[in-house]
Amino acid sequence: xxxxxxxxxxxxxxxxxxxxxxxxxxxxxxxxxxxxxxxxxxxxxxxxxxxxxxxxxxxxxxxxxxxxxxxxxxxxxxxxxxxxxxxxxxxxxxxxxxxxxxxxxxxxxxxxxxxxxxxxxxxxxxxxxxxxxxxxxxxxxxxxxxxxxxxxxxxxxxxxxxxxxxxxxxxxxxxxxxxxxxxxxxxxxxxxxxxxxxxxxxxxxxxxxxxxxxxxxxxxxxxxxxxxxxxxxxxxxxxxxxxxxxxxxxxxxxxxxxxxxxxxxxxxxxxxxxxxxxxxxxxxxxxxxxxxxxxx
Amino acid sequence: xxxxxxxxxxxxxxxxxxxxxxxxxxxxxxxxxxxxxxxxxxxxxxxxxxxxxxxxxxxxxxxxxxxxxxxxxxxxxxxxxxxxxxxxxxxxxxxxxxxxxxxxxxxxxxxxxxxxxxxxxxxxxxxxxxxxxxxxxxxxxxxxxxxxxxxxxxxxxxxxxxxxxxxxxxxxxxxxxxxxxxxxxxxxxxxxxxxxxxxxxxxxxxxxxxxxxxxxxxxxxxxxxxxxxxxxxxxxxxxxxxxxxxxxxxxxxxxxxxxxxxxxxxxxxxxxxxxxxxxxxxxxxxxxxxxxxxxxxxxxxxxxxxxxxxxxxxxxxxxxxxxxxxxxxxxxxxxxxxxxxxxxxxxxxxxxxxxxxxxxxxxxxxxxxxxxxxxxxxxxxxxxxxxxxxxxxxxxxxxxxxxxxxxxxxxxxxxxxxxxxxxxxxxxxxxxxxxxxxxxxxxxxxxxxxxxxxxxxxxxxxxxxxxxxxxxxxxxxxxxxxxxxxxxxxxxxxxxxxxxxxxxxxxxxxxxxxxxxxxxxxxxxxxxxxxxxxxxxxxxxxxxxxxxxxxxxxxxxxxxxxxxxxxxxxxxxxxxxxxxxxxxxxxxxxxxxxxxxxxxxxxxxxxxxxxxxxxxx
Numbered sequence: 001x002x003x004x005x006x007x008x009x010x011x012x013x014x015x016x017x018x019x020x021x022x023x024x025x026x027x028x029x030x031x032x033x034x035x036x037x038x039x040x041x042x043x044x045x046x047x048x049x050x051x052x053x054x055x056x057x058x059x060x061x062x063x064x065x066x067x068x069x070x071x072x073x074x075x076x077x078x079x080x081x082x083x084x085x086x087x088x089x090x091x092x093x094x095x096x097x098x099x100x101x102x103x104x105x106x107x108x109x110x111x112x113x114x115x116x117x118x119x120x121x122x123x124x125x126x127x128x129x130x131x132x133x134x135x136x137x138x139x140x141x142x143x144x145x146x147x148x149x150x151x152x153x154x155x156x157x158x159x160x161x162x163x164x165x166x167x168x169x170x171x172x173x174x175x176x177x178x179x180x181x182x183x184x185x186x187x188x189x190x191x192x193x194x195x196x197x198x199x200x201x202x203x204x205x206x207x208x209x210x211x212x213x214x215x216x217x218x219x220x221x222x223x224x225x226x227x228x229x230x231x232x233x234x235x236x237x238x239x240x241x242x243x244x245x246x247x248x249x250x251x252x253x254x255x256x257x258x259x260x261x262x263x264x265x266x267x268x269x270x271x272x273x274x275x276x277x278x279x280x281x282x283x284x285x286x287x288x289x290x291x292x293x294x295x296x
Numbered sequence: 297x298x299x300x301x302x303x304x305x306x307x308x309x310x311x312x313x314x315x316x317x318x319x320x321x322x323x324x325x326x327x328x329x330x331x332x333x334x335x336x337x338x339x340x341x342x343x344x345x346x347x348x349x350x351x352x353x354x355x356x357x358x359x360x361x362x363x364x365x366x367x368x369x370x371x372x373x374x375x376x377x378x379x380x381x382x383x384x385x386x387x388x389x390x391x392x393x394x395x396x397x398x399x400x401x402x403x404x405x406x407x408x409x410x411x412x413x414x415x416x417x418x419x420x421x422x423x424x425x426x427x428x429x430x431x432x433x434x435x436x437x438x439x440x441x442x443x444x445x446x447x448x449x450x451x452x453x454x455x456x457x458x459x460x461x462x463x464x465x466x467x468x469x470x471x472x473x474x475x476x477x478x479x480x481x482x483x484x485x486x487x488x489x490x491x492x493x494x495x496x497x498x499x500x501x502x503x504x505x506x507x508x509x510x511x512x513x514x515x516x517x518x519x520x521x522x523x524x525x526x527x528x529x530x531x532x533x534x535x536x537x538x539x540x541x542x543x544x545x546x547x548x549x550x551x552x553x554x555x556x557x558x559x560x561x562x563x564x565x566x567x568x569x570x571x572x573x574x575x576x577x578x579x580x581x582x583x584x585x586x587x588x589x590x591x592x593x594x595x596x597x598x599x600x601x602x603x604x605x606x607x608x609x610x611x612x613x614x615x616x617x618x619x620x621x622x623x624x625x626x627x628x629x630x631x632x633x634x635x636x637x638x639x640x641x642x643x644x645x646x647x648x649x650x651x652x653x654x655x656x657x658x659x660x661x662x663x664x665x666x667x668x669x670x671x672x673x674x675x676x677x678x679x680x681x682x683x684x685x686x687x688x689x690x691x692x693x694x695x696x697x698x699x700x701x702x703x704x705x706x707x708x709x710x711x712x713x714x715x716x717x718x719x720x721x722x723x724x725x726x727x728x729x730x731x732x733x734x735x736x737x738x739x740x741x742x743x744x745x746x747x748x749x750x751x752x753x754x755x756x757x758x759x760x761x762x763x764x765x766x767x768x769x770x771x772x773x774x775x776x777x778x779x780x781x782x783x784x785x786x787x788x789x790x791x792x793x794x795x796x797x798x799x800x801x802x803x804x805x806x807x808x809x810x811x812x813x814x815x816x817x818x819x820x821x822x823x824x825x826x827x828x829x830x831x832x833x834x835x836x837x838x839x840x841x842x843x844x845x846x847x848x849x850x851x852x853x854x855x856x857x858x859x860x861x862x863x864x865x866x867x868x869x870x871x872x873x874x875x876x877x878x879x880x881x882x883x884x885x886x887x888x889x890x891x892x893x894x895x896x897x898x899x900x901x902x903x904x905x906x907x908x909x910x911x912x913x
Contacts (some may be wrong), residue, residue, distance in 0.1 A: 057822035095793025115726025154793035215818025
C-alpha cells in the first residue's frame with residue numbers, strides 16, 4: 001500500500017520528465033528529417049524551467065488561471081487510471097470508458113480557461129479542436145468497442161492479461177484493422193500533422209495557447225508531456241500487450257515515433273477536410289474490423 | 297392527518313385544487329404572494345405525497361389510485377424540481393396569476409398521473425397535464441407563442457389519440473380498466489392487437505418524451521414558453537413520457553415477452569427498434585444542436601438528444617440498460633433543469649438568448665458561470681457528476697448486449713455534447729463582454745439559490761451512485777425485471793468493468809492539488825484588460841471580436857448532407873400533398889354550378905331515405 005502511494009506520487013513526475021524528453025526528441029527527429037541540426041533532446045525541460053521562472057505573467061481572470069491547472073490535473077488523473085508497466089494503480093476502479101471520459105476533463109478545463117482569455121484565435125482553436133474530436137472520437141470508439149468485444153471485458157488489466165505470452169498474443173494481430181484505425185485517430189489525438197489544425201501556428205497564432213505565457217505555458221507544456229504518454233499508452237495497452245516498465249516506454253515511444261515520421265513530411269489539412277476524412281476512411285476501416293470481431 | 301378525516305389521496309387533490317384557486321384569486325393582490333402560495337402548496341403536497349398509503353379507490357366515478365416505487369421516484373422528481381423551479385419563480389413577479397394557476401394544476405395532474413392505477417384516471421390526468429402545458433406555452437399570446445403552442449397542441453392531440461386508441465384496445469381485449477387486470481390479461485390477447493396496442497402507446501408517449509420523429513414541437517415550444525417554466529418542461533414533464541414508455545414497454549410487454557417474440561442475441565425485436573430510434577434521436581438531435589444560434593433552441597435539441605439515450609437504454613432492455621435509462625432520466629431531469637434555469641437567469645439580466653449578442657458574462661455573473669459549468673459537466677457526463685454513471689451504464693449495457701452500431705452512434709452523440717456545450721458556455725459566459733452588458737448584475741437570490749439546490753444531488757449521486765441504484769433495483773424487482781445487484785454505495789460493477797465514483801472524485805482532488813502546486817511554484821501574475829490580447833498585429837486598436845456567430849461553420853459545411861434530412865420537411869410534404877388532394881376534391885364538388893348542387897342534394901336525400909328504410913326494416 002505504501003509502495004503504491006509512493007509510486008502514485010513518483011510516477012507522474014517521472015512521466016512528466018519522460019514526456020518532456022519525448023517532446024525534445026520529437027524536435028530533434030523532425031529537425032534531422034528536415035535536414036536541420038535541431039535543439040538538444042532535453043531542450044523542453046529547460047524551456048519549462050524557464051517558463052516557470054518568468055515573472056509578471058498576463059492573466060485574464062480566475063477561470064483563465066484555472067484552465068491550465070485543470071488541464072494538468074485532468075491528465076494526472078487519467079495517468080493514474082492506465083496501467084503503466086504492469087503496475088495497476090487505480091485501474092481496478094475504472095475501465096476504458098471511464099478513462100475515455102477522464103481524458104476529456106483536461107481539454108475541457110483548458111477550453112474554459114482559453115475562453116476567458118477573450119482572444120478569438122483561442123476560441124477558433126477550441127472550435128477546431130472540438131470538431132476534430134468529433135471526427136476522431138468516433139473512430140477511436142469503433143476500435144475500442146472491437147477490443148472490448150474481443151476481450152469480453154472493458155478493464156485494462158483484463159485486456160493486458162489476455163495479451164501475455166509473447167508478441168503473437170498481442171491484439172494488434174487479431175484486431176489489425178482496429179489497431180490501424182486507432183493509430184490514424186492517434187495522429188489527431190496527439191495533435192500531429194496533418195491534424196494540427198487546433199494549434200496551426202501560421203493561421204491562428206497557436207490557437208488555444210495564444211494568451212497563455214510564463215508559468216501557464218509551462219503548465220500546458222507539462223500537460224502536453226503527460227498527454228503524449230497517456231495517449232500512446234492507451235495504444236500500447238490495447239494492442240501491444242503492455243509490458244514491463246522499460247518495455248512499456250519503448251513501445252510507447254515507438255508508437256509516438258510513427259506519428260512523428262508522418263508529422264515531419266505532411267502538410268496540414270483544412271479542418272473540414274480532416275473531419276470528413278475521419279468519418280470516412282478510418283471509420284470505414286474500423287467498422288470493417290468491428291464487424292469481423294462481432295461475427296467471429 | 298391534520299385532524300381532518302380525509303383520505304390522504306383526497307387531501308392531496310384538495311391541496312392542489314385549493315392551492316391553484318387561491319393562488320389565482322389572491323395572486324391579483326400582491327406580486328409575490330402568488331409564488332409564496334405556490335411554494336406552500338407544493339410543500340404541503342410533498343409532505344402528503346411522502347405519507348401516502350398504498351392504495352385508494354374512488355367509488356363513483358370508479359377510479360383507482362396507488363403508489364409504488366416507480367411512481368414514488370418520478371413523483372419525487374416532479375415535486376422536488378417543481379418546488380425548486382417555483383422558488384426561482386420568486387424572481388419573476390411579472391408572470392400572471394393564470395400562469396401560477398396552470399403551473400400548480402400541471403404539477404397536480406402530473407402527480408395524479410403517476411399515482412393512477414386505471415386507464416380512465418391515467419388518461420384524464422394525461423390530458424389535464426397536456427392542456428395546462430398548452431396554456432402555459434401560450435401565456436399572454438403573441439404570434440410566435442401562438443404558433444408554438446398550436447404546434448404543441450396538434451402533436452399533443454395526436455399523441456393523446458394514439459394513447460386513447462391503445463387504451464381502448466387494451467380495455468376491450470382484457471375486459472378491465474385497471475392496470476393490474478390488463479397486466480394479468482394481456483397474455484390472452486391476440487398477438488396482433490397486443491403489438492398494436494403497445495406500439496401505439498409508445499408512439500403516443502413518445503410525443504411527450506420528444507422522441508424523433510415526434511419531436512418537431514419541442515424546439516418551438518421550449519423557445520417560446522416562459523423561461524423558468526422551460527426548465528420544468530424539459531426537466532420533468534418530458535420524463536412523464538418516459539414513465540409512460542416504461543409502463544408500455546416493461547410493465548405490459550414484460551409479460552408478453554415471456555410468451556413468444558422473435559429474439560436476436562437475447563433482445564427481442566421490439567427492443568432493437570426502440571434502441572435504433574433512441575440512438576438516431578440522440579445522434580441526429582445533437583448534430584442539430586451544434587448549429588443553433590439561440591441558446592434556448594440549443595438546449596431544446598440537447599434535451600431531445602438526451603431523451604434519446606433513455607429510450608436507447610430501454611431498448612437494450614438488459615438489467616444494466618434499464619438501470620442506466622432510469623438513471624439517465626433522473627440525471628437529465630436534474631442537469632437540464634439547472635441549465636435552463638441558468639439560461640432563464642441570463643435572459644432575465646440581458647434580455648436575449650441569441651448567443652452572438654452575449655459573451656463575457658463570467659465577469660458579471662460568476663455564480664451563474666460556476667453552475668453552468670456544473671450543469672455542463674453533468675450534461676457531458678464527466679465523472680464525479682451524476683451524468684457519468686448514467687451514461688456509463690448505458691454504454692456498458694450496449695456493448696455487453698452487442699449493440700455495436702448503435703453504440704457508435706450514441707458515442708458520437710455524446711462527443712457532440714462537448715461541441716454544443718462549449719458553444720453554449722463560451723458564447724454566453726466567456727469571450728468578450730459587450731459594451732451594453734457592462735452594468736449587468738448577478739441573478740437575484742432565488743435563482744442562484746435554486747442552482748445550489750439542484751447541484752447538491754448532481755454531485756451527491758455522482759459520488760454515491762449506489763444510492764440511486766438501490767431504488768432502480770427495487771423498481772426492477774417490483775415489475776419482475778432483471779436488476780443490477782452488483783453495486784455498493786460508491787462502486788458499480790458490470791460484467792465488462794467497474795467504476796468507483798468516490799475514488800475518482802478523491803483522486804481528482806489530489807490531482808487538482810498537484811496542479812495548484814504547479815501554479816503556486818510559478819511567478820506572480822498581472823491582471824490585464826479583456827482587449828489586451830494578442831491579435832498578431834491584425835487590429836491596431838481594441839476592437840470587438842467575440843467569436844459567437846456560426847461557431848462551428850466549418851463543421852456545418854461538412855455535415856450539410858446530413859442536415860438536409862429533415863423530418864419537418866416530410867411533414868410539410870404530407871401537409872402540402874393533403875392540401876393538394878383536398879383542393880382537387882373541393883374543385884370537383886364545389887364547382888359553382890347550381891345544377892350540380894341540386895344533383896348532390898337529390899343523391900343525398902335518396903341515400904337518407906334508403907338508410908331510414910333499411911333501419912326501419
